[in-house]
Amino acid sequence: xxxxxxxxxxxxxxxxxxxxxxxxxxxxxxxxxxxxxxxxxxxxxxxxxxxxxxxxxxxxxxxxxxxxxxxxxxxxxxxxxxxxxxxxxxxxxxxxxxxxxxxxxxxxxxxxxxxxxxxxxxxxxxxxxxxxxxxxxxxxxxxxxxxxxxxxxxxxxxxxxxxxxxxxxxxxxxxxxxxxxxxxxxxxxxxxxxxxxxxxxxxxxxxxxxxxxxxxxxxxxxxxxxxxxxxxxxxxxxxxxxxxxxxxxxxxxxxxxxxxxxxxxxxxxxxxxxxxxxxxxxxxxxxxxxxxxxxxxxxxxxxxxxxxxxxxxxxxxxxxxxxxxxxxxxxxxxxxxxxxxxxxxxxxxxxxxxxxxxxxxxxxxxxxxxxxxxxxxxxx
Amino acid sequence: xxxxxxxxxxxxxxxxxxxxxxxxxxxxxxxxxxxxxxxxxxxxxxxxxxxxxxxxxxxxxxxxxxxxxxxxxxxxxxxxxxxxxxxxxxxxxxxxxxxxxxxxxxxxxxxxxxxxxxxxxxxxxxxxxxxxxxxxxxxxxxxxxxxxxxxxxx
Numbered sequence: 001x002x003x004x005x006x007x008x009x010x011x012x013x014x015x016x017x018x019x020x021x022x023x024x025x026x027x028x029x030x031x032x033x034x035x036x037x038x039x040x041x042x043x044x045x046x047x048x049x050x051x052x053x054x055x056x057x058x059x060x061x062x063x064x065x066x067x068x069x070x071x072x073x074x075x076x077x078x079x080x081x082x083x084x085x086x087x088x089x090x091x092x093x094x095x096x097x098x099x100x101x102x103x104x105x106x107x108x109x110x111x112x113x114x115x116x117x118x119x120x121x122x123x124x125x126x127x128x129x130x131x132x133x134x135x136x137x138x139x140x141x142x143x144x145x146x147x148x149x150x151x152x153x154x155x156x157x158x159x160x161x162x163x164x165x166x167x168x169x170x171x172x173x174x175x176x177x178x179x180x181x182x183x184x185x186x187x188x189x190x191x192x193x194x195x196x197x198x199x200x201x202x203x204x205x206x207x208x209x210x211x212x213x214x215x216x217x218x219x220x221x222x223x224x225x226x227x228x229x230x231x232x233x234x235x236x237x238x239x240x241x242x243x244x245x246x247x248x249x250x251x252x253x254x255x256x257x258x259x260x261x262x263x264x265x266x267x268x269x270x271x272x273x274x275x276x277x278x279x280x281x282x283x284x285x286x287x288x289x290x291x292x293x294x295x296x297x298x299x300x301x302x303x304x305x306x307x308x309x310x311x312x313x314x315x316x317x318x319x320x321x322x323x324x325x326x327x328x329x330x331x332x333x334x335x336x337x338x339x340x341x342x343x344x345x346x347x348x349x350x351x352x353x354x355x356x357x358x359x360x361x362x363x364x365x366x367x368x369x370x371x372x373x374x375x376x377x378x379x380x
Numbered sequence: 381x382x383x384x385x386x387x388x389x390x391x392x393x394x395x396x397x398x399x400x401x402x403x404x405x406x407x408x409x410x411x412x413x414x415x416x417x418x419x420x421x422x423x424x425x426x427x428x429x430x431x432x433x434x435x436x437x438x439x440x441x442x443x444x445x446x447x448x449x450x451x452x453x454x455x456x457x458x459x460x461x462x463x464x465x466x467x468x469x470x471x472x473x474x475x476x477x478x479x480x481x482x483x484x485x486x487x488x489x490x491x492x493x494x495x496x497x498x499x500x501x502x503x504x505x506x507x508x509x510x511x512x513x514x515x516x517x518x519x520x521x522x523x524x525x526x527x528x529x530x531x532x533x534x
Contacts, residue, residue: 001405001408001409004409004412005412008412008413008416011416011420012419012420015419015420015423016423019423019424059481060445060481060484062430062431064431064433068433069432069433069434070433070441071431071433071443076484077430077443077484080483080484110430110431112430112445112481112484114447114480115447116426116428116447116481118428118430
């Protein structure tokens with residue numbers, strides 16, 4: 001029995017070791033993907049180089065349309081042949097037949113290996129099923145710097161006299177404050193007017209700065225700097241909610257009820273302000289105070305720090321138990337629960353600035369009555 | 381005479397205990413072997429998402445492949461908004477993915493939520509451990525993988 005058990009253990013250990021070796025080999029795979037031109041003018045050719053230490057077997061090649069994410073052709077991978085690439089070797093794979101002749105847009109190529117890894121190329125612009133570079137030997141790069149979050153920017157490239165460019169228009173929606181983007185346009189030699197629009201309107205940057213006329217290849221880059229806007233800090237807003245809002249107590253000091261205090265924090269959204277997301281890093285329960293003609297004490301607080309607020313959003317960050325005791329006021333009165341300023345602290349995601357909260361308060365009404373189970377279910 | 385009977389009884393008792401021990405050992409051997417086999421199958425069960433994208437009809441096309449040694453039975457595929465809880469869906473056989481990366485299998489998965497970022501979650505069982513009458517048996521040997529997917533639902 002002992003020998004049998006040991007042999008089973010050895011078998012399992014051997015398989016675990018083999019699996020570990022497989023994982024090491026898998027993560028040692030390195031492929032570099034480049035795009036070349038085939039024998040036919042403009043025919044895309046995939047150049048795959050094995051820059052890793054072990055042989056890699058390519059099992060599938062995908063052509064992915066960037067706009068929709070759909071594969072070309074639509075029914076599956078472009079190629080499903082097995083090709084082994086030894087370390088240091090580079091192979092070429094014809095992929096032009098997978099792209100329809102009427103297709104124009106950006107694609108990327110994905111190579112999948114027998115160990116389950118996937119490697120992708122950069123985005124490649126295809127015009128009418130072909131690479132446009134042979135017709136556009138020059139590259140004009142256009143950069144948009146310090147875009148404003150939520151706005152849509154469009155760049156147009158128009159030939160002044162003769163000449164051609166591809167693409168002629170590029171659109172991008174900024175998802176972060178002060179975001180930058182660079183786009184490459186293929187052009188022939190000649191003069192081009194480059195124009196920047198924001199939400200469909202011409203961006204006013206001053207005379208000669210938008211639109212810009214460039215002469216390719218003497219000038220091959222255009223930068224539209226929209227001016228960096230500082231992120232504006234706002235105070236976090238805290239709101240308190242007590243559940244139940246009304247408790248019933250007998251007059252004796254032995255009677256008490258537990259009220260749950262919910263602490264919400266929100267990041268106000270200022271119209272026209274540059275703002276950032278804020279991560280809540282701390283909550284100080286010791287800044288909870290009580291006033292009124294009722295005795296109360298804080299029992300415990302459960303905090304939920306680490307949440308991230310975007311402008312205009314609200315999150316709950318603490319749940320606290322407050323014990324309200326009978327005694328003063330003959331079982332009738334009002335308790336004010338307040339939270340001093342600075343109890344909630346956060347940090348900006350982009351700038352790292354410290355955000356703090358303002359003061360907040362709520363009240364709990366105490367009415368006579370009570371006994372076992374009394375005070376529960378009061379109005380809120 | 382009584383000695384013969386006593387010796388016979390002892391021998392019979394010994395044989396009985398020997399047979400009892402043998403049957404117990406056999407059962408244990410069988411159980412241990414089965415358990416080890418399950419562990420080996422689990423070691424070599426691998427699943428990857430080769431590609432996924434949102435279709436225009438509230439579903440997502442997910443292409444799965446298997447670099448492991450055993451065919452996998454895909455029992456669950458959901459696409460949900462990143463940061464939210466995955467929807468609960470019953471187990472049902474969706475497709476079988478052949479091993480050793482022979483083929484990429486397509487599964488159309490339901491999308492819940494409104495983006496912009498999604499998570500593709502796939503659960504599969506190794507075929508040798510899968511019981512179609514009780515899909516949740518041996519669920520602890522199943523595979524759960526997640527794959528990020530971005531973009532608005534068209």
